[in-house]
Amino acid sequence: MERRLTQRGRARRTELMTCAARLFSDQGFHSTSVSDIVNTLGVGKGVFYWYFPSKDDLFIEILRGANRDLRRRQQAAIGDEPDPLVRIELGIRATMQWFHEHRSSFTLIQFARTDDRFTDVLAQNQEVAIGDAVRHIKDGIVAGEIADQVPEVLAEAVVGVTERLARTYLLERDEPVTEVADAAVAFCLNGLKG
Amino acid sequence: MERRLTQRGRARRTELMTCAARLFSDQGFHSTSVSDIVNTLGVGKGVFYWYFPSKDDLFIEILRGANRDLRRRQQAAIGDEPDPLVRIELGIRATMQWFHEHRSSFTLIQFARTDDRFTDVLAQNQEVAIGDAVRHIKDGIVAGEIADQVPEVLAEAVVGVTERLARTYLLERDEPVTEVADAAVAFCLNGLKG
Amino acid sequence: MERRLTQRGRARRTELMTCAARLFSDQGFHSTSVSDIVNTLGVGKGVFYWYFPSKDDLFIEILRGANRDLRRRQQAAIGDEPDPLVRIELGIRATMQWFHEHRSSFTLIQFARTDDRFTDVLAQNQEVAIGDAVRHIKDGIVAGEIADQVPEVLAEAVVGVTERLARTYLLERDEPVTEVADAAVAFCLNGLKG
Amino acid sequence: MERRLTQRGRARRTELMTCAARLFSDQGFHSTSVSDIVNTLGVGKGVFYWYFPSKDDLFIEILRGANRDLRRRQQAAIGDEPDPLVRIELGIRATMQWFHEHRSSFTLIQFARTDDRFTDVLAQNQEVAIGDAVRHIKDGIVAGEIADQVPEVLAEAVVGVTERLARTYLLERDEPVTEVADAAVAFCLNGLKG
DNA sequence: TATGAATGAGTTTTCATTCAT
DNA sequence: GATGAATGAAAACTCATTCAT
Known part of the structure; x- marks a missing residue:
């Protein structure tokens, strides 16, 4: 389901993608857990799933x-x-x-x-x-x-x-x-x- | 520990490597579990660890x-x-x-x-x-x-x-x-x- | 806390109950999330908690x-x-x-x-x-x-x-x-x- | 995949079913987690999935x-x-x-x-x-x-x-x-x- | 050698609820 | 009144590895 995002929301989303891309490339896709990503950003785990339906989807978007x-x-x-x-x-x-x-x-x-x-x-x-x-x-x-x-x-x-x-x-x-x-x-x- | 293998032992080892190589390449390394490998060959899980110290080592040998x-x-x-x-x-x-x-x-x-x-x-x-x-x-x-x-x-x-x-x-x-x-x-x- | 509701407020409340009842009965109580309910109605999640203290309470009211x-x-x-x-x-x-x-x-x-x-x-x-x-x-x-x-x-x-x-x-x-x-x-x- | 079970294996399986049935009926299916079941028996979580493909399957068997x-x-x-x-x-x-x-x-x-x-x-x-x-x-x-x-x-x-x-x-x-x-x-x- | 059983940390994902605006 | 964003505990499930027999 497409979500309607606010200014702040779009920023978060980008932030997640950038962060994930760096971690994926540094440690590998499989060795990077969703926890790694949200911890790196210092946010709760739910944030990730608010913006992306799954880890795979995020990767595809990247x-x-x-x-x-x-x-x-x-x-x-x-x-x-x-x-x-x-x-x-x-x-x-x-x-x-x-x-x-x-x-x-x-x-x-x-x-x-x-x-x-x-x-x-x-x-x-x-x-x-x-x-x-x-x-x-x-x-x-x-x-x-x-x-x-x-x-x-x-x-x-x-x-x-x-x-x-x-x-x-x-x-x-x-x-x-x-x-x-x-x-x-x-x-x-x-x-x-x- | 280097193991001294009998004739039959060497055959088993090769069999494991061949089978694993095929599975790894078909489904990917991460998506292939040690269970997949031993089940494909119809042997117990112990067999795997008798011949290889770990999944990684097996892959490296391949x-x-x-x-x-x-x-x-x-x-x-x-x-x-x-x-x-x-x-x-x-x-x-x-x-x-x-x-x-x-x-x-x-x-x-x-x-x-x-x-x-x-x-x-x-x-x-x-x-x-x-x-x-x-x-x-x-x-x-x-x-x-x-x-x-x-x-x-x-x-x-x-x-x-x-x-x-x-x-x-x-x-x-x-x-x-x-x-x-x-x-x-x-x-x-x-x-x-x- | 009992809330004093406007005309429109009471309508919203009823709408939520009707919608939830249908979803609960179609998909089951556990399989219906609060998100499902508010999304079905096309409103924000806050709306739900404005009218009901919890999902359980809503169900009880129904x-x-x-x-x-x-x-x-x-x-x-x-x-x-x-x-x-x-x-x-x-x-x-x-x-x-x-x-x-x-x-x-x-x-x-x-x-x-x-x-x-x-x-x-x-x-x-x-x-x-x-x-x-x-x-x-x-x-x-x-x-x-x-x-x-x-x-x-x-x-x-x-x-x-x-x-x-x-x-x-x-x-x-x-x-x-x-x-x-x-x-x-x-x-x-x-x-x-x- | 049908597993070949030893004497002990069959006992474990039954033990799991009995225990789960009791917990399900006492606390409800949804309120009983797989962890609850294995903790009650004092075994690791893997044991459960060794004997049953999923919580749903276990319930169906019961x-x-x-x-x-x-x-x-x-x-x-x-x-x-x-x-x-x-x-x-x-x-x-x-x-x-x-x-x-x-x-x-x-x-x-x-x-x-x-x-x-x-x-x-x-x-x-x-x-x-x-x-x-x-x-x-x-x-x-x-x-x-x-x-x-x-x-x-x-x-x-x-x-x-x-x-x-x-x-x-x-x-x-x-x-x-x-x-x-x-x-x-x-x-x-x-x-x-x- | 070989087997089935067991472990348990770790993974992805969900979701009721709260909050700032 | 209303919204989107955020939280985080908890759930189901996986799997490399170890162990008793």
Whole structure:
């Protein structure tokens, strides 16, 4: 049942989501209990269930929110750039930057992939993301700048490189974003050109 | 405590590991209880704790075993091939094939990355895997066949592409291994050459 | 604290009681939360506690009201009929009719009997009801129309028949009231005459 | 999943059922928590869930067991008595005696009627019980000893009288069984003869 | 070796009630 | 009078692990 929230209510809700996202990413979804969350905020346990029907639902909302945000960032970065290859480059860089700023979200997405209850949400998100990339790649193929391969496969490859470098160098080793982005861009553009 | 096992004992142990691996990958590590495992095998709960000190330990052993197996496969595939690029190609293909044959292991590795208790084991495994790839890449750079970039970064990129394509096309969509491997190889070799 | 209510206030109060009675009888007392009640009416939770000190109190009031109503109906039906047996018959018929029109109340009374918190209220109600019947029966014995047995026991038997037939045929099978009442009357009058 | 129980296991299971039945009937089903049950027995909470999948299931088993027992008692009492009216009388007396000895079961049945989760079980039980009575009544009608009315309705009336007198005089006032049974028999036989 | 039984801390969730605005 | 927010004790249930036999 959708609840009508006051100003204060909306603030609480956001507070819960932020707090939970951090705890989930730090200790893992399963190791974070609802008690952990409400204790961290210093509120009663009922508060949680006033705003979310269940722990799972909260997690799903976090996932959805993260994806919405990432996509917004990508679109903003790409703007109305005409060259498909440049669009892809801008997309990779924006993604890298966003992962850098939202490490916790990154971890959550990784986890969500391993639990049946969340794979659906993820699948929807992925479809959109891959769809975006595919459009640019098709443009690039038409323009003769990208090898004539199945665009979707190329898109997956680009995403694979970006995510992997982000995890290893941004999350685990905390290296400078720009350099990591440079490496990803270089590898991907070469991979695409064929 | 290391236990001295009889012939039959070793068989039981393996049976437990195989069964657990399948259940973990099907339903997730957390959703699979020790009871699930022993019930599936139709044995008592004591059996489990006779062979493994804890559920975590069992999982770690599974991970270790999987990695040992994958590496063996890669090395066998590469043999003493002299050309570094071909070595990389053979490695990618062997990996793809192995993922195809051991889907469940793939899922488990994905999961292990999201839980602090297992990241250590994974890190060790990864180090070895990346180390292998790095050697080939360095050879390739020396031979002038690969762009002069940080070899480790390139290795990560290759692994990123391989894993991603494996997950999307082998696990989720069950497409023919060879084609997926072809795509991975093509993208990676281009990405490496610069 | 007795509250002085405005016109509108009394309406609200009645609305709450009616709504709660329906929910209690549909889903059971325990399975109906105060939230359910106020949500059904589309009001805030404070409203409930403005009109009733607690959920239990509300239920008790509902019980009292139902009984008051039933008794009024019986008395109206009996009027100043002189023949004791006819008085009993009219009472049975009125009761049956009332159960027919107030199924939910019937269910609530059944439930109340199983919970210590409400048995007191019920006991009082029962005493009155049995008392009424006992008077008619005594008159009947004096008039030689009813067997000379302990009047209270006979009264209980009559109530037993009436309630049972009401539950089985009115509530569970929704059969026509008159026929059910006929059957109850026939059995009871025979039972009484001895 | 059906569990294979040892001697000791079966004893525990019975112990749990007996204890729970008593607590349910003393304090009510809802007011008795699983913790109450296991604490009363001085065992851990897991024990409960080792033997029963849920609190509801336990309750259902108790209901089924009680009914099985009551019916056995009725059949034993009736034996191969040829006269239908005497059979009914013996049935009423046996029932009364059983209610006397199993007060707690009586309360439980009353409660079960008010909760949707249990009405199914009850309905099955009732069908059997009414069916038994109906057979005797039909015989009685054929023999000309019972009024020619719908047998099922008569059966319901008999049950109504028996239950009501049992509740009022055995449970609430603890009067001697034989006298209560006498009263029930007298009223019912008269009611049946018409 | 193997089994069924037992433990109990820990988890998610519910809900009657109170409170600040 | 009325609302949404907050409380927190208590409930049902889970499950890794240990133990007696």
